[in-house]
Amino acid sequence: MTLKPHAGDLSTVEWAKSSYSTNDGPQCVEVAWLKSSYSTNDGPACVEVAATSGRIHVRDSKDPQGPQLTFSPEAWTEFVRFASTV
Structure with missing residues (x-):
C-alpha cells in the first residue's frame, strides 16, 4: 500500500530516522509521517x-x-472506509 502526500506536496512530509540506524552505517531506515489534511x-x-x-x-x-496504532493494510482500508461513513 502506498500513501501519497496531500495534493502531491512533499514539503508536508516529516521523515523520521529509525532508532536502530547510525550515522556511519548502511542500515538507515526512515519513515515518512504524513499529517492529515x-x-x-x-x-x-x-x-x-x-x-x-x-x-x-x-x-x-x-x-x-x-x-501509535498499527494496522495491516486491509484493516486500515476497512477503518478508513468505516470512518468516511460516520
Whole structure:
C-alpha cells in the first residue's frame, strides 16, 4: 500500500530516522509521517500516518513520541472506509 502526500506536496512530509540506524552505517531506515489534511496546528484533530512494509502506523502529531496504532493494510482500508461513513 502506498500513501501519497496531500495534493502531491512533499514539503508536508516529516521523515523520521529509525532508532536502530547510525550515522556511519548502511542500515538507515526512515519513515515518512504524513499529517492529515484535516489537522491544524492548534486543533484537537491532529493525526499523522506512515506506511511501512506491510503496516500502517497512526499517531498524534502533537505527541510524536507517544503511543501509535498499527494496522495491516486491509484493516486500515476497512477503518478508513468505516470512518468516511460516520
